[in-house]
Each structure stands twice: as structure tokens, then as C-alpha cells.
Amino acid sequence: MNSTLPPSDIRVIFDRIAPVYDDLNQWLSLGQHQIWKAMTVKWAAPQAGDLGLDICCGSGDLARRLARAVAPTGQVIGVDFSEAQLAIARHRHISQSPHLPLEWILGDALRLPLESGIFDCITMGYGLRNVTDIPRSLQEIHRLLKPGAKAALLDFHQPDQALWRRFQGWYLDTIVVPLAQNYGLTDEYAYITSSLARFPLGPEQVELAYQAGFAEAIHYPIAGGMMGVLVLEKGK
Numbered sequence: 555m556n557s558t559l560p561p562s563d564i565r566v567i568f569d570r571i572a573p574v575y576d577d578l579n580q581w582l583s584l585g586q587h588q589i590w591k592a593m594t595v596k597w598a599a600p601q602a603g604d605l606g607l608d609i610c611c612g613s614g615d616l617a618r619r620l621a622r623a624v625a626p627t628g629q630v631i632g633v634d635f636s637e638a639q640l641a642i643a644r645h646r647h648i649s650q651s652p653h654l655p656l657e658w659i660l661g662d663a664l665r666l667p668l669e670s671g672i673f674d675c676i677t678m679g680y681g682l683r684n685v686t687d688i689p690r691s692l693q694e695i696h697r698l699l700k701p702g703a704k705a706a707l708l709d710f711h712q713p714d715q716a717l718w719r720r721f722q723g724w725y726l727d728t729i730v731v732p733l734a735q736n737y738g739l740t741d742e743y744a745y746i747t748s749s750l751a752r753f754p755l756g757p758e759q760v761e762l763a764y765q766a767g768f769a770e771a772i773h774y775p776i777a778g779g780m781m782g783v784l785v786l787e788k789g790k
């Protein structure tokens with residue numbers, strides 16, 4: 555429903571981006587992604603000892619943040635379908651934060667090889683916009699959560715206000731794509747604009763979440779509405 559590209563092409567894009575993804579992210583958000591990720595973890599309401607899941611974990615930044623919140627007695631699983639992203643996540647985990655309770659698995663967000671109803675909290679960073687079937691992905695998150703547990707999904711968003719929308723378009727076209735060009739990744743980053751144009755707005759995401767079975771769904775626009783966090787709660 556969301557992407558015009560088949561999943562195999564999306565995987566190739568993320569395999570190619572993997573080596574530079576974190577550096578570019580830091581530059582392109584001027585470090586702000588760290589604040590947005592901290593908010594996302596907070597909204598997922600992790601507690602020490604929880605079992606957490608980070609879907610579309612990429613190189614593992616959000617998963618490591620979630621792991622810090624459930625450590626030392628909890629556990630976090632990071633899952634992604636890109637081998638190249640997971641290889642970086644594993645390497646960073648072992649070399650930079652081996653004490654964190656993390657495990658990495660290869661898997662598709664649309665059919666995760668995980669037991670139903672076992673997770674206390676779930677996060678997803680810049681994943682929902684990239685999956686090929688958003689309703690299915692939300693159903694998977696609903697299936698995996700324990701009753702009463704929360705998920706928080708961070709992603710780009712198209713601002714309501716025309717001024718912010720123009721700024722976002724200018725920023726993507728004038729800053730993001732040319733910077734990505736220096737890394738030979740023009741097409742991969744131009745994909746952000748087209749995926750964003752197809753991505754449901756906050757209220758539509760909330761509607762899809764209710765259709766997937768969630769008891770509560772709230773979309774919080776952040777950064778002038780250029781980003782958003784969809785916070786979901788499974789019924790008790």
C-alpha cells in the first residue's frame with residue numbers, strides 16, 4: 555500500500571546506505587534525531603526488566619537506547635531485513651556497548667518470527683514509511699505486544715503548515731539529496747521525498763492503528779510537524 559518499490563529493492567537501498575547511514579543522519583538532522591529518538595523511547599514506556607523490541611532497527615541506534623532503559627535485567631531484540639545494517643548493529647554492540655542486553659535478528663516487519671503477546675514495549679524508527687504494507691505492519695506490532703503495553707513509532711511527517719512544508723521540501727531537495735550525492739547515494743536519498751509523499755498523515759496513521767486493533771493511538775507531530783511519533787497502546 556505504501557511503497558511503489560518491491561521489498562527487495564527497498565532492502566537493496568538500505569544495504570547500500572548502511573555504511574554511511576549514521577553519519578548522514580547526524581548531519582542531516584543536525585543531531586536532533588537524538589532528541590526525537592529519546593522521546594520515542596520515553597513514549598514506549600520501557601521499565602527495567604522489560605522485554606523490548608525495535609523493529610526496522612537498522613544499525614541499532616534506537617535499539618541501544620531502548621536496551622539502556624530496560625537494562626540490566628531486561629532484554630531488547632533488534633530486527634531488520636537488511637544484512638548489511640544488522641552487521642553494523644552487531645559490530646557496534648560488541649565494540650561499543652557489549653554490556654547492553656541486546657540480540658539482533660534478521661526478519662521482515664510484516665511477518666516477524668516472534669511469539670505473540672510477549673513484548674512490554676516496541677519502538678520503530680523510520681520504518682513504517684518504508685514497509686510495503688502499513689496496516690499489516692501495525693497488526694504485527696499489535697500481535698507482538700502484551701495486553702496494555704505500548705509502542706512508539708518515529709518517522710518523517712508532512713507538516714500541516716504550508717511554511718514548514720515548503721521548508722521541508724527545500725531542505726530535502728537542497729541539502730539532503732546533494733549531501734547524499736557526495737556519498738554516491740543520490741537515488742537512495744531522493745527516495746525519502748517520494749516515500750514521504752505517500753506516507754499517511756498523523757490522523758490517517760491513527761485511523762489505521764485503530765483498524766489494526768489498538769485501544770489507543772495518538773500521533774504527536776514534532777519538529778514543526780516535519781517528524782512525528784505514533785504512540786500506540788494495546789487494550790488490556
Ligand SMILES: C[S@@+](CC[C@H](N)C(=O)[O-])C[C@H]1O[C@@H](n2cnc3c(N)ncnc32)[C@H](O)[C@@H]1O
Binds near residue numbers: 612613
Ligand atoms: C531509515 S532506516 C532506520 C534505521 C533505524 N531504525 C534508525 O532509526 O536509525 C529503515 C530501516 O528499515 C528496514 N526495513 C525496511 N522495510 C523493512 C521490512 N519490511 N522488514 C524489516 N526491516 C525493514 C531497512 O532495512 C532499514 O534498516
